[in-house]
Structure formats: structure tokens, C-alpha cells
Amino acid sequence: MNDIANRPADSQDLKRQIRQLESIAALSGGIAHDYNNLLTVIMGNISLAVEHVASDSKLSDLLEQALAASRVAKTLTRRLITFSKGGQPTKKPTDIVSLIENTAAFSLSGSNIRCELGPSNGTWSAFTDPQQIGQAIHNLMINAAESMPSGGTVFIGFENLTVESPNSILAPGRYIDIAIKDQGVGIPAEHIEKIFDPYFSTKAKGAVKGTGLGLSISYSIISNHGGEITVCSRLGVGTTFHVLLPASESAADAVEPAGVKKTPPISKKPVSGKGRVLVMDDEAMIRELTGNMLGHLGYEADFAEEGRCAVRKYQAALEASVPYDAVILDLTIKGGMGGQETIKMLKEIDPAVKAIVSSGYSDNPVIADYEKYGFCEVVAKPYEMVEFSQKLFRVINKV
Ligand SMILES: Nc1ncnc2c1ncn2[C@@H]1O[C@H](COP(=O)(O)OP(=O)(O)O)[C@@H](O)[C@H]1O
Numbered sequence: 001m002n003d004i005a006n007r008p009a010d011s012q013d014l015k016r017q018i019r020q021l022e023s024i025a026a027l028s029g030g031i032a033h034d035y036n037n038l039l040t041v042i043m044g045n046i047s048l049a050v051e052h053v054a055s056d057s058k059l060s061d062l063l064e065q066a067l068a069a070s071r072v073a074k075t076l077t078r079r080l081i082t083f084s085k086g087g088q089p090t091k092k093p094t095d096i097v098s099l100i101e102n103t104a105a106f107s108l109s110g111s112n113i114r115c116e117l118g119p120s121n122g123t124w125s126a127f128t129d130p131q132q133i134g135q136a137i138h139n140l141m142i143n144a145a146e147s148m149p150s151g152g153t154v155f156i157g158f159e160n161l162t163v164e165s166p167n168s169i170l171a172p173g174r175y176i177d178i179a180i181k182d183q184g185v186g187i188p189a190e191h192i193e194k195i196f197d198p199y200f201s202t203k204a205k206g207a208v209k210g211t212g213l214g215l216s217i218s219y220s221i222i223s224n225h226g227g228e229i230t231v232c233s234r235l236g237v238g239t240t241f242h243v244l245l246p247a248s249e250s251a252a253d254a255v256e257p258a259g260v261k262k263t264p265p266i267s268k269k270p271v272s273g274k275g276r277v278l279v280m281d282d283e284a285m286i287r288e289l290t291g292n293m294l295g296h297l298g299y300e301a302d303f304a305e306e307g308r309c310a311v312r313k314y315q316a317a318l319e320a321s322v323p324y325d326a327v328i329l330d331l332t333i334k335g336g337m338g339g340q341e342t343i344k345m346l347k348e349i350d351p352a353v354k355a356i357v358s359s360g361y362s363d364n365p366v367i368a369d370y371e372k373y374g375f376c377e378v379v380a381k382p383y384e385m386v387e388f389s390q391k392l393f394r395v396i397n398k399v
């Protein structure tokens, strides 16, 4: 036996690993945000180009394929951003059963793996950051699927659990115990202490290439939630991960539906409209793209590079009796006033201002709670014509 392989990670080790993970997270987060801006320009222009060609042409076909690939790139960027958030989660009462159900369906879609959910009646709601927990569970589901190359079933069980006396990891309190059980190859005893280490992977040579970051990300997310993740495994029989997450304090809390925000069903066609729209973005490429989109849709566009300029223009337009029908504000402006302060000032000038917040930072609290901050709508970057046009139309025409 090799005693290095069996060495349990002590808390110093763990701290070092988490620090290492945090610096990777910071790096990938920076890249992801820049990448997201570029992706906005790529997706926006392709979706605009689609509008200019006959829908049954070969060219339209090719553009649709490029769009489909950029949608995948968009998902990857989202994941990187979620991962990079690292640090403290933004927690709220969460319907953990539907969050997990949706995540599992997403993770396993298109695979040969079935998912079976155990009884969940009466399962407490959890107190989590749904995006982060979605990511943590997704990583476990992907591992479960990869452990069953010729197909199988993942069982997911829910149990309420009360911890009476504190242990080294968990504070006393109410938890939800989520068991994720596969029928896969199992984990050899000499690996079990290492699976949560960053970069530990047995998939380097197989058909699927591993990064060795999946479990370490899940681990750090769950620890940041005051929860715990444990594993037991039998070779050739399967592996079960238990994830313990703190329950929401009041059982009657309003529970957010899991997954993405409630958006009304979206049809496939961009909606044209009329009116004057002020676009604030610090990226010239994005101002140009949004201007082109607006022009194509029938709007008149005006631009500001940062908040003060936007406020000045808004005020001037009001005074000249040619007010803007809507403003689209980027949340983060490098070296200038961003969307959150800008909307405050605009509200003072015109309480009825119709503002859309646009951002690549999908994890920003302003995005999650845009109405509270004074916005009517949110468009997450990267956006496409259809979504963009429909949201703008609804905001301007109050439908
Ligand atoms: N459900 C599972 N069944 C079998 N082995 C697993 C399972 N989950 C994790 N492992 C082992 O833990 C290692 C680390 O997992 P992870 O951190 O997700 O990295 P990766 O999947 O990229 O290899 C995997 O390479 C695999 O050896």
C-alpha cells in the first residue's frame, strides 16, 4: 500500500486546496466575463444576419448551426462564471427537490442514463444559492453518468435530518440529506481520499477526458453553504454521494421555483417596434451591435458610454420633449458609473423611466432582483434578436 495515496486530507491541506481553487476561479471568472462580451457580439450579429437571409436558404442553415454552437459556448461561459463566483453564496429559500430534478434532467439529457427520484413529500426547503447548488449537483450527475458508460439509473433520495450536537463540520440544525446513487464502476479504496482534490482524475486516458475539478468545485460550494458532502462506494456495485444542505429556517418561506427565471414563453420571431432607445455600454462593439439590432427592429437608437453621460442625455431629451421610450443599461462599466447608480438617478428625473438592465454577470444580485432596483426587465448577455426584441417590446408597450 502506498501511504501517500491513502493520506486523508488534513485541514491545512484542505485550506491550501481551497485557496488554489479560488485563484483558478478568479482567473477563469475574468476570462469568462471578457469572453461573454465577445460572445454577445458574435451571437448578436449572427442572429441579426439570420434576419437578412431567406429562411429556407443554405446560408440560413449555416448561420443557425453557428448559433447552435454559440449557445453551447454560452452555457460553458455560464458555468465558468458560476464557478468563479467562489466565495460567499447568495442564499435564499430554495425548493431543493425541483432544483435537483431540473438539474438532473439537464445534466442527463441526451445520455443513456435514467434518473429516478425517491419520495420527496414533506422535504424541507433548503437555504441555498440555487445557481451554485445547481452547479455542485450537476458535477455529481456528470460523474455518475460517466461511471456507467453502458447506461443505467441514478437514484436520488431526499431525507430531512436534524443535527442535535455539533460535529467538526456541521452546526446543529435542520438539514436536507440528498443521496445521489449510481450503479457505476465504483471508486477503489486507494482513490477515495483523493477524489475531492483539485486535478485528481482517473479519466485522463479514457474516452472522456477529466479535468479533476468537478468534485473539488462541488466540495467548495457545499462547504461554503455550511453543508457537507460524503461518499461511499463499492467496486462494481456503485457509488453514493450524500449532500447535506441547511434547511430554510421558516418552513413557510416563499419558495422560488428552481432553475432559471420565470420568463413568459418566447416565440421564434423578433418583434419590431417604434420609439427612441438609449443604450449605455462601455464596449463600443456592443453599442454598435445593439444599435444595429434596434435599427433593424424599427427603433431609433442613441448611445452613452457610461452613466453620467446617459443621465445627461436622458435629462436633455426630456427637456426637449423628445423623451426616450426605454433605456438599456449595462450593469458594470469599467471606470464609470454603472447601471445600478444610473437607474437611481434616472428614477429621480423620471419615476416612470422604462429601463432594462443588461449584464454578463448573471450572478449579480441586481440581475436576480432587478425589479427591486428599479428595472422593468433584464437581458442577460449574450442575447439574441428574438429574446431582446420581445423584452424591449414588452417594456415599451407594457404588455
Ligand atoms: N460517481 C462516481 N463513480 C466512480 N468514480 C467517481 C465518481 N465520482 C467521482 N469519481 C472519481 O473521482 C475522480 C474525480 O472526479 P472529478 O473531480 O469530478 O473529476 P473528473 O470527473 O474530471 O475526473 C474521477 O476521475 C473518478 O475517478
Ligand SMILES: [Mg+2]
Residues within 6 Å of the ligand: 139, 142, 143, 210, 212, 213, 214, 215
Ligand atoms: Mg467530473
